[in-house]
Amino acid sequence: MRADYLRLADEVAARIADGTLRPGDRLPTQRAYARRRGIAPSTATRVYRELVRRGLVAGEVGRGSFVRADPQGPGRPATALAEPSAAPVDLELNHPVVPGQADLLAPALHGLLRPDALADALRPIGVAGTEIARARFAGLVACGGWTPGPEAVLFAGNGRQAIAAALTALVPPGGRLGVEALTYPGVKSLARARGLNLVALPMDAAGPDPAALAAIHAAAPLHAVYVQPRAHNPLGVCWPAARRARLAQVLAACAIPVIEDAVWSFIAGPEADAPGPFAALLPGQTVLVDSMSKRLAPGLTVGHLVAPEPMRPALAEALRGAGALPGRVPLEAMVRWIGDGTLERVCADKRADALARLRLAHTMLPAPRRPWARGSGPEAEAEAGIEQGSYFFWWELPEPLRAEPFVAAALEHGIAVTPGSAFAADPRSTPRAVRIALASPPPDVLERSLARLAELARSAG
Ligand SMILES: Cc1ncc(COP(=O)(O)O)c(C=O)c1O
Numbered sequence: 001m002r003a004d005y006l007r008l009a010d011e012v013a014a015r016i017a018d019g020t021l022r023p024g025d026r027l028p029t030q031r032a033y034a035r036r037r038g039i040a041p042s043t044a045t046r047v048y049r050e051l052v053r054r055g056l057v058a059g060e061v062g063r064g065s066f067v068r069a070d071p072q073g074p075g076r077p078a079t080a081l082a083e084p085s086a087a088p089v090d091l092e093l094n095h096p097v098v099p100g101q102a103d104l105l106a107p108a109l110h111g112l113l114r115p116d117a118l119a120d121a122l123r124p125i126g127v128a129g130t131e132i133a134r135a136r137f138a139g140l141v142a143c144g145g146w147t148p149g150p151e152a153v154l155f156a157g158n159g160r161q162a163i164a165a166a167l168t169a170l171v172p173p174g175g176r177l178g179v180e181a182l183t184y185p186g187v188k189s190l191a192r193a194r195g196l197n198l199v200a201l202p203m204d205a206a207g208p209d210p211a212a213l214a215a216i217h218a219a220a221p222l223h224a225v226y227v228q229p230r231a232h233n234p235l236g237v238c239w240p241a242a243r244r245a246r247l248a249q250v251l252a253a254c255a256i257p258v259i260e261d262a263v264w265s266f267i268a269g270p271e272a273d274a275p276g277p278f279a280a281l282l283p284g285q286t287v288l289v290d291s292m293s294k295r296l297a298p299g300l301t302v303g304h305l306v307a308p309e310p311m312r313p314a315l316a317e318a319l320r321g322a323g324a325l326p327g328r329v330p331l332e333a334m335v336r337w338i339g340d341g342t343l344e345r346v347c348a349d350k351r352a353d354a355l356a357r358l359r360l361a362h363t364m365l366p367a368p369r370r371p372w373a374r375g376s377g378p379e380a381e382a383e384a385g386i387e388q389g390s391y392f393f394w395w396e397l398p399e400p401l402r403a404e405p406f407v408a409a410a411l412e413h414g415i416a417v418t419p420g421s422a423f424a425a426d427p428r429s430t431p432r433a434v435r436i437a438l439a440s441p442p443p444d445v446l447e448r449s450l451a452r453l454a455e456l457a458r459s460a461g
Helices: 004-017 030-037 041-053 101-112 115-121 131-141 159-170 185-193 210-219 241-254 309-321 328-339 342-364 378-387 403-412 443-460
Strands: 057-060 064-067 153-156 176-180 197-201 224-227 258-261 286-291 303-306 392-396 433-437
Touching: 004 041, 030 041, 041 057, 041 064, 064 403, 101 115, 101 328, 101 342, 115 328, 131 153, 131 303, 131 328, 153 159, 153 309, 159 185, 159 224, 159 258, 159 286, 159 303, 159 309, 176 185, 176 210, 185 197, 197 210, 210 241, 328 342, 342 392, 342 443, 403 433, 403 443
Parallel strands: 176 197, 176 224, 224 258, 258 286
Antiparallel strands: 057 064, 153 303, 286 303, 392 433
């Protein structure tokens, strides 16, 4: 027979499914629930644990338990944050487009639309793309002493396909993938779909803790780590130089393959001034994944990977196996936009736009404690990262606000933001923070919405 606590958990789950309990609703304390149901407190604890395990409830000791705004777990919608929000103001997804972008992009397409060029671009293509595309994309990531050859480049349809292929190639089913404790939700979904075990790597605003990473690997080996060293989603920071060097040492000593997600890296600065790819420090064991959906536009995207020779056959196989092939028309367009400097102009405009939006958010939203506040230690190191710009604002909510109810309240005001738990690698973790994606609304709408969020925090606090 089904255990009592499972039956009771099913009942609560059904109330969440039919909408009686809504995202952000607070559940009674375990003690009150036990009293109301006439069960032992230990049974109530098991019910709540089961609901957390199913990804339906976020809860931490002493803070209360809330219905998740982003249900997780098997059979739940994936938290890939891939679909645009239905709320009037979308501060959930970042789709940066700067004014005049289409005018900048159009001229290079004229050549591509000539019948002879188009006939060529309509032919099929494989994961190796074309010779000129490999050369252009290799040039795009080169920096300082790291100049990968064109043969190091492979292509996919978008960034998620590139990440998925790297996971398939490097981590066996059931294997252990280390990710920063706060990470891109898409990688959580992709890992779950492959039956991988996510291992949360303790981190602060300057990146993962190298000693903790070494200890975790010593206790049970990691097959790979997935990280975002530049313009981290959701924190927006870059790993400072000292942390990069220490992590490179540890990862080299442990021989752990690294998947470096560089999809947002362009926003931290042109490759010449900003911290370069982490791959430059560990070229022999890092696969860099990147895509054009943020640099240019999600409607015409290409994903790419830059990998050392020994990894390439497995990556190419994983891409082919998943049917994750690039479209040749977008690839040919990218070749032109990289070649004539259009890509860099668009990226420079986006950098300026991101910085202006980030400064606005810093001025408008009261934050009692930012992990990168000025001072000494790793937080101060990270300050350099945040100032380089990002379209992400990680808002540590003022006490006594909790993320899930705040997200639900913001939604009632027509503003979609993302609860911190969507980024937590550990489903039991419920950061008291929300991520605000700054890129999508026009600047005046953004300003009004941030003012409204600030007001909401004041009145609810
Ligand atoms: C960190 C990160 N990596 C990868 C992606 C996915 O890139 P693409 O849209 O090209 O699949 C995103 C999209 O939001 C992202 O934020």
